Amino acid sequence: MQRRGFIKQTGLTALGLVAAPSALAALQPYKDLVIGHGTHRYKIDMDWGALDSSKYPVNDCHEMVQDSKGRIVLLTNHTQNNVIIYDTSGKLIETWGTEFPGAHGLTLNVENGEDFLYISDNARHEVIKTTLEGQIVQVFPYPADSGKYxxxxxxxxTETAVAANGDVYVADGYGLQYIMHYNAKGELLNVFGGRGATDAHFNNAHGICIDNRDANNPSLLITARQQNSLKRFSMDGKYLERYDFPGAFICRPVIQGNQVYLATIWSGDGSEGTGFVSILDEKNRLVSAPGGCRPHYTDKGLTPMYQTVKVFQHPHDVCVDQDENLYVAQWNAGKTYPIKLIRQ
Amino acid sequence: MRSVFVFLLMIPLVYGQQFNAMSEFGLAPPQLWASSQLFTDSVQVQLQLDYPDVQIRYRTDGQEVTESDALYNGPLTLTQSSQIMAKAFHPELQSSDYVSMTVDKIRYDIRTAIIQTSERPHESYKGLGPSGLVDLKRGSTAFRGNSAWMGFQTDSLQLILRLKSPLEIEEVKVGFLEDQGSWIFGPSHIVVFHKGDAVGAVLYKEAASSQAKEVALISIPIEKGTYTELSILIQPLASIPDWHDGAGTTPWLFLDEILIN
Structure with a gap:
């Protein structure tokens, strides 16, 4: 999307229309697009994080988090700058990282007052823990001792989640679909999940997070992307329940407040370029789908979801900032930078 | 006076740069469902794009849809073979790409026929087994996890079709998938036999050159006659052509349906 060029073009059109009978018609092109439903509606800034690609290139923009200083941290699998740090206005602050060819999952955890990043690397077949400055402090290698591989x-x-006690969960979303449960030292405590079609198994266990909304009873939320499903497990790996979102290929759950935000990479029959963003309420029901159709529940559950307006190609992660604006990182989207959605 | 007016118009222009305008985005194509892509009497077609102020327009003759074509306002009932084309329009957003589906009227419902395949399909693409080839259900281009498709990697495949009772037949149709990007090619040659004699054949010359992603149907005219058993010999391309990344290897052959008329 070449937005600036377009503005210039429509600007000329608008001037041309001065002589036209209706001056209002000239204003119409500037009606901002608002996407989403109900209480979660957004305006769009396609150019938010755009940088000079000859200096700061991206391939896939896989995931984003906001750090304790309020900065937005982007992870890309371009090894010239795996990590790109912006302020919330989209201004570049710094970049680092050249050794994460398969940079995919990005989780931030605050430990003793310091921010740490957990990078899941598809190509290195391991998870790397770093400081916010890029210093490697721990590696969770391929789990040979699990007996599964x-x-x-x-x-x-593809993704990690860190519990309050420091335990680290790793989802093997593009591998054999197991969830590894380590303690903070990196000792493997438990393995669960695995490939399969039943409730307790996964097809593309792509994302994982800790659900602390019930403060006394934390649990794990794990996506089964190809199954269009979000599954809840106990912290010790017991399957509890699932929420189905037919037609929504959800990437990873991100919890902010009472909502769960999920980038939805494809929709409908899984055709290319059909993504949107899914937002769930405190009951884990889809209530807003920016870029998608209005969520509609019947006694059979959610009516199948599909894309309605072509804002996104392949959303891969959503970062929610302190003002509940969203930053959408995309996989396979022409090496474009993240899109910002401004809460209305 | 005029320059003041121009200046006033510039204000929303500058202000508007913070967010993207509706006119910069397009609608997604409408959703399109048919009660069945193959039918003997009639078929019901539904279109939907759940977005405020959208108008869906359509044609049934495969021609490009324009803003002057028929406005969709409820399910369509079609009684003839049709190529449905539909597009969504909006006063402020760009119109969508078109969506298209072919529905074919067939003379015979042969769901009771027995069909056998000479080769086993690949473990990952078993479909519903051979009976899925006569279930009157077509596959879609999203072939992964789509049970309509049987996927084969073989240099030749023979299908034996046994009808429950004799039927007058002058045409056999074979439904296949073309998706060269996924190494799936159409058949190059199909021959229909009856009791060992060839009664019809067709060459699909485009199999090697086509670069489509579509659910296709090829017609094999046969000697008009009354048949209860036919043997259909399908020959895929001997190897993937030179222009393709997979040059020299065995292509995939994906079948979803056998029809007779």
Missing amino acids: EKPEQYIP
Whole structure:
């Protein structure tokens, strides 16, 4: 999307229309697009994080988090600058990282007052913990001692979640679909999940997070992207329940307040370029779908979802800032930078 | 006076740069459902795009849809083979790409026929087994996890079709998928036999050159006659052509349906 060029073009059109009977018609092109439903509606800034791609290139923009200083941290699998840090206005602050060819999952955890990043690397077949400055402090290697894998190539971690006690959960979303449960030292405590079609198994266990909305009873939310499903497990790996979102290929759950935000990479029959963003309420029901159709529940559950307006190609992650604006990182979207959605 | 007016118009222009305007985005194509892509009497077609102020317009003759074409305002009942084309329009957003689907009227419902395949489909693309080839259900281009498709990697495939009772037949149709990006090619040659004699054949010359992603149907005219058993020999391309990344390897052959008329 070449927005600036377009504005210039429509600007000329608008001037041309001065002589036209209706001056109002000339104003119409500037009606801002608002996407989403109900209480979660957004205006769009397609150019939010755009940078000079000859200096700060991206391939896939996989995931984003906001750090304790309020900065937006983007992870891309371009090894010239795996990590790009912006302020919330989209201004570049700094970049680092050249050794994460398969940079995919990005989780931020505050430990003793300091921010740490957990990077799931598809190509290195391991998870790397770093400081916000890029210093590597710990590696969670291929879990040979799990007994589930024959070689590192089978293990393709996509996401991590860190519990209040420091335990680390890793989802092997592109590998054999197991969830690894480590303690903070990196000792493997438990393995659960695995590939399969039943409730307690996964097809593309792509994202994982800790659900602390019930403060006394934390649990894990894990996406089964190909199953269009979000599954809840106890912290010790017992399947509890699932929420189905037919037609929504959800990437990872991100919780802010009472809502769950999920980038939805494809929709409908899974065709290319059909993504949108899914927002769930405190009951885990889809209530707003920016870029998608209005969520509608019947006694059979959610009516199948599909894209309605072509804002996104392949949303891969949503970051929610302190003002509840969203930043959408996209996979396979022409090496474009993240899009900002401004809460209305 | 005029320059003042121009200046006033510039204000929303500058202010508007913070967010993206409706006119910069397009609608997604409408959703399109048919009660069945194959039918003997009639078929019901539904279109939907749940977005305020959208108008869906359509044609049934495969021609490009314009703003002057028929406005969709409820399910359509079609009684003839049709190529439905539909597009969504909006006063402020750009119109959508078109969505298209072919529905074919067929003479015979042969869901009771028995069909056998000479080769086993690949473990990942077993479809519903051979009976899925006569279930009157077509597949879609999203072939992964779509049970309509049987996927084969073979240099030749023979299908034996046994009808429950004799039927007058002059045409056999074979439904296949073309998606060269996924290494799936159409058949190059199909011959229909009856009791060992060839009764019809067709060459699909475009199999090697086509770069489509579509659910296709090829017609094989056969000697008009009354048949209860036919043998259909399908020959895929011997190897993936030179222009393709997979040059020299065995292409995939994906089948979803056998029809007779």
